[in-house]
Amino acid sequence: MGQSKPIGSNTILIVEGEALVRFDMTAFFEERDWRVFEAEDADQAIEVLDQRTDIRVVLIDATVSGRMDGLKLAHYVRERFPPTLLFIVSGQAPVPQEALPQRATFLPKPFDLHRVMRQIEQSPVTP
Amino acid sequence: MSISTALLNRLRDLTVARPRPKPLRYGLTVVVIAMVAIVQVVLFGSSAPWFLYTPAVVLLTLFLGRGPGVLATIISSLGAGLVVARSDLPLLLTPVHWSASVIFLLTTLGLVVLVEALRTALLDADRLREEREKALVVTAEREAFLSGVLGSSTDCIKVLDLDGKLTFMSEGGQRVMEISDFNDVAGCPWPDFWQNAGNAEAKAAVEAAGRGEAHSFIGKADTYQGTPKWWHVAVSPIAGPEGHPDRILSVSRDITELRASEEERERFVRLAENSADFVGMARTDGSLFYMNDAAKRLVGLEDADITRLMIADFFPPEQVETVAREVLPAAERDGHWAGELDFRHFRTGELIPVLYSVFPITDASGALIGYGTVTRDFRERRRAEDGMRLMNGELAHRLKNVLAVVQSVVSQTLRTAPDAETASENLGARLVALGAATDVLTGSSWRSADLHEVATRALAPHGSIGERILLDGPAVTLKPEVTVAFALALHELATNAAKYGALANGAGTVVLEWSVTGEGNDAILSIAWCEQGGPPVSPPTRKGFGSTLIERSLRSYFRGKAATDYRPEGLVFELEARLGDAATVNE
Numbered sequence: 001m002g003q004s005k006p007i008g009s010n011t012i013l014i015v016e017g018e019a020l021v022r023f024d025m026t027a028f029f030e031e032r033d034w035r036v037f038e039a040e041d042a043d044q045a046i047e048v049l050d051q052r053t054d055i056r057v058v059l060i061d062a063t064v065s066g067r068m069d070g071l072k073l074a075h076y077v078r079e080r081f082p083p084t085l086l087f088i089v090s091g092q093a094p095v096p097q098e099a100l101p102q103r104a105t106f107l108p109k110p111f112d113l114h115r116v117m118r119q120i121e122q123s124p125v126t127p
Numbered sequence: 128m129s130i131s132t133a134l135l136n137r138l139r140d141l142t143v144a145r146p147r148p149k150p151l152r153y154g155l156t157v158v159v160i161a162m163v164a165i166v167q168v169v170l171f172g173s174s175a176p177w178f179l180y181t182p183a184v185v186l187l188t189l190f191l192g193r194g195p196g197v198l199a200t201i202i203s204s205l206g207a208g209l210v211v212a213r214s215d216l217p218l219l220l221t222p223v224h225w226s227a228s229v230i231f232l233l234t235t236l237g238l239v240v241l242v243e244a245l246r247t248a249l250l251d252a253d254r255l256r257e258e259r260e261k262a263l264v265v266t267a268e269r270e271a272f273l274s275g276v277l278g279s280s281t282d283c284i285k286v287l288d289l290d291g292k293l294t295f296m297s298e299g300g301q302r303v304m305e306i307s308d309f310n311d312v313a314g315c316p317w318p319d320f321w322q323n324a325g326n327a328e329a330k331a332a333v334e335a336a337g338r339g340e341a342h343s344f345i346g347k348a349d350t351y352q353g354t355p356k357w358w359h360v361a362v363s364p365i366a367g368p369e370g371h372p373d374r375i376l377s378v379s380r381d382i383t384e385l386r387a388s389e390e391e392r393e394r395f396v397r398l399a400e401n402s403a404d405f406v407g408m409a410r411t412d413g414s415l416f417y418m419n420d421a422a423k424r425l426v427g428l429e430d431a432d433i434t435r436l437m438i439a440d441f442f443p444p445e446q447v448e449t450v451a452r453e454v455l456p457a458a459e460r461d462g463h464w465a466g467e468l469d470f471r472h473f474r475t476g477e478l479i480p481v482l483y484s485v486f487p488i489t490d491a492s493g494a495l496i497g498y499g500t501v502t503r504d505f506r507e508r509r510r511a512e513d514g515m516r517l518m519n520g521e522l523a524h525r526l527k528n529v530l531a532v533v534q535s536v537v538s539q540t541l542r543t544a545p546d547a548e549t550a551s552e553n554l555g556a557r558l559v560a561l562g563a564a565t566d567v568l569t570g571s572s573w574r575s576a577d578l579h580e581v582a583t584r585a586l587a588p589h590g591s592i593g594e595r596i597l598l599d600g601p602a603v604t605l606k607p608e609v610t611v612a613f614a615l616a617l618h619e620l621a622t623n624a625a626k627y628g629a630l631a632n633g634a635g636t637v638v639l640e641w642s643v644t645g646e647g648n649d650a651i652l653s654i655a656w657c658e659q660g661g662p663p664v665s666p667p668t669r670k671g672f673g674s675t676l677i678e679r680s681l682r683s684y685f686r687g688k689a690a691t692d693y694r695p696e697g698l699v700f701e702l703e704a705r706l707g708d709a710a711t712v713n714e
Contacts, residue, residue, distance in 0.1 A: 018528065018531065018532060018608075019612065019679070019680045019683035019684055020532050020535045020536060020611075020612060020615075020676075020680055021531050021532060021534075021535045022683075023535065023539065023675075023676075023679065023680065024534070024535030024536075024538045024539050025535075027538075027539060027542060028538070031542070040683065091524050091527035091528045091531060092520075092524045092527075093520070108527070109527050109528070109530070109531045110527065110530045110531040110533075110534045113538075
């Protein structure tokens with residue numbers, strides 16, 4: 001069911017409960033001509049993922065709620081969309097490496113969006 | 128001394144002189160009688176030859192004894208007879224002379240017996256006098272000994288009559304009772320010295336002694352000077368000549384100091400007993416011999432026999448070795464060991480965190496006789512520590528969140544501001560509003576924020592509350608998550624009002640009013656920002672970050688409806704949300 005090719009389009013799903021922080025992240029990526037999808041919790045995130053299959057980057061705050069928490073959501077995304085670039089952020093205690101899904105980057109809050117952007121740009125893209 | 132007494136004494140002295148040996152005595156007798164005979168013949172011839180011998184015999188018996196007296200009598204009779212003897216008579220003496228001789232012999236013998244008795248009596252009297260003198264010396268010594276003993280004893284030794292009245296008190300007794308003159312108390316009823324229970328006991332003791340029973344008791348009695356003292360009293364009967372008690376002996380010992388030191392020791396015991404900490408003592412082999420009540424309660428040993436327990440029994444298995452190998456030897460070596468360990472409850476088995484403090488107990492010579500412990504129940508402290516750690520974790524989380532929000536606000540402000548100066552101004556003001564919001568939250572440990580208070584703090588920098596800015600609404604407790612956004616939104620509204628709206632001229636006012644319709648979590652919270660009296664309003668051409676923030680974020684955080692209405696008389700911003708989404712509903 002999952003795709004095997006890296007995704008070329010610049011689309012990102014931001015899953016963040018804190019509206020102010022979410023607005024900022026959205027504005028950041030929109031400024032750089034990215035297509036941004038927003039979700040406040042895991043439920044909204046899954047809704048978006050059900051509709052679109054071409055999302056290149058998913059950024060999840062581990063503390064979001066819903067039918068699953070942010071970390072479980074990350075594992076779900078990794079399983080369903082193996083090529084997706086995954087970023088997991090959290091203001092609470094850092095998530096240990098073993099708990100993270102494969103090829104996911106953990107960033108403690110507050111984090112630098114520019115760094116995220118750099119990491120995205122460095123990852124391979126196949127048209 | 129009169130002459131006659133002196134003579135008598137001289138006489139007595141001669142009489143009781145040591146008895147001389149027999150030959151001497153009898154020889155002397157013969158010589159004396161012979162001399163008397165010569166004198167008689169020379170002086171008196173043959174008329175009544177016997178009478179001169181009588182005094183001689185008397186004297187000889189008196190000084191030399193019965194034997195010589197009898198001999199003298201016989202020789203005297205013969206001598207006197209010889210004087211009047213005529214060879215021409217057939218019996219040598221005339222019948223008259225024979226009778227006279229016999230009479231003389233008999234009476235003189237009788238006299239000898241009498242004199243001998245007198246002599247014996249004199250000798251006895253002398254002997255008795257000597258014995259009496261010796262006895263007196265012994266008695267005087269004994270008396271001196273006894274009164275020395277009585278005098279030096281610090282016990283109050285008293286003799287009472289059968290009615291309990293004082294007839295004698297030893298010197299030592301007078302001292303401890305602070306009596307300077309025994310006559311002050313002689314004859315007083317002894318029980319009167321005692322107060323309360325002691326009085327009854329004293330009376331009972333007197334009565335018992337009268338019956339022949341000894342009795343003892345402890346009581347309180349003041350000395351004659353009024354010093355209060357505690358006494359141990361032993362009362363016993365003194366038997367008279369017939370064997371019945373006719374006097375009472377009462378010996379009282381001052382135990383005031385002993386009692387004081389016992390009371391002091393008792394105080395320490397009570398200290399240990401009443402302490403809320405676990406106090407226990409064990410011997411060197413680890414066997415327990417004392418636990419106070421608090422100790423028994425802590426580990427669930429309320430009715431148990433503690434003497435069969437060892438120190439090791441109190442700890443969970445994994446700590447027993449540490450205690451044996453490190454803790455107790457360290458206590459012995461350093462005089463003390465303290466640290467956090469766990470006790471094990473004897474009934475439930477649960478672990479009880481404690482602050483275990485143990486020290487060696489030594490005897491007076493410094494040798495180790497056991498271990499003592501004063502241990503504190505540490506559960507509360509642990510709970511408090513754990514709670515604090517938890518809270519610290521929460522605070523750290525919230526701090527990071529606030530920083531993330533600040534980061535976003537900064538980033539968005541910088542993005543939308545036309546120049547650096549405007550950016551700086553806007554940013555500064557926004558951060559102040561953010562700070563005010565977090566102040567309110569910190570006041571309640573980040574659990575809640577009163578709507579009125581948040582509004583007051585966010586709007587105070589923009590206009591005087593109560594005059595140009597009016598707040599009106601019921602008590603509503605906002606959730607921490609919406610508080611920051613709410614404060615920032617109010618700040619934006621006020622900033623805009625100050626630039627273009629009701630707070631731009633000197634007359635306009637702003638009314639922030641809110642209401643709750645309905646009950647419980649599904650009640651509707653309506654908040655309205657109404658400007659009036661300001662300059663004419665026109666919809667803005669460009670929505671800055673502020674306006675966007677107001678509508679979008681409030682809509683998101685409150686999960687409700689939010690809209691700005693640019694009415695000509697003044698801007699109105701309305702927000703409607705489910706109470707349960709934005710606030711905590713009180714019971």
